[in-house]
């Protein structure tokens with residue numbers, strides 16, 4: 001079987017005066033350090049797809065994404081690393097950008113299709129590959145059951161890291177003082193985390209910072225979770241998916257200069273603006289411990305818009 005090492009993704013305490021003044025301890029789980037291009041949740045979500053591809057003796061990975069999809073790049077790099085051909089179906093007209101250039105360097109074949117055609121992935125797959133048995137079809141974003149399963153492993157890391165003791169303390173408390181936060185695009189990462197929290201009955205509340213505008217109906221995809229276990233925050237999309245406003249740019253600059261850590265403009269900067277806003281509004285009680293996932297995606301900084 002394909003051997004895939006666990007990623008290097010330490011939990012670091014980030015000491016910012018504005019958080020400390022509110023009595024909040026803040027940690028970043030550096031999933032962004034797992035690999036420069038197979039970073040964060042994309043690494044987690046791909047893991048079992050890669051193992052499945054190897055077990056099923058597939059030689060090619062096919063997947064889907066927009067022109068700035070971190071998942072396309074992660075698949076291209078992972079395919080190269082673990083010995084698969086990769087084929088990326090890109091939404092929209094033919095473009096060139098640094099992310100797609102990197103995909104091609106890793107050997108990914110790119111095919112651009114109109115937004116209309118892109119909508120029907122099953123039809124796309126069969127038009128390109130028919131009944132070709134050598135090809136593994138990976139959903140957009142790497143999600144689905146297999147992706148969520150990989151994401152659940154993040155919870156295992158919390159059990160052995162500096163959070164373990166805090167977890168024990170949390171259990172004595174009626175109300176969890178531990179908050180685990182991730183940005184939400186498709187939401188499969190948040191669902192994976194929630195599966196782990198629920199399965200292990202941990203005293204953690206999960207928060208999703210939704211980067212899509214007008215995505216309130218996504219709550220339907222979380223109906224099967226206890227509503228006390230999680231919160232979806234919809235007010236931090238910063239103008240909409242992929243939109244980069246001045247507040248976002250300024251925040252990235254300030255955070256980088258204060259911590260030495262870069263945030264991507266599409267997901268993690270918006271998540272951090274959300275966390276900062278909620279802390280300032282006293283949403284979290286003093287004494288709360290927050291751990292946010294930094295899921296990487298730093299190639300997003302090369303769009304020329306930041």
Ligand SMILES: *Cc1c(COP(=O)(O)O)cnc(C)c1O
Nearest residue numbers: 070185186187188189267296297
């Ligand atoms: C893909 C991505 C997300 C969103 O993950 P979902 O599982 O789709 O919700 C968040 N942050 C980064 C950096 C990403 O690349």
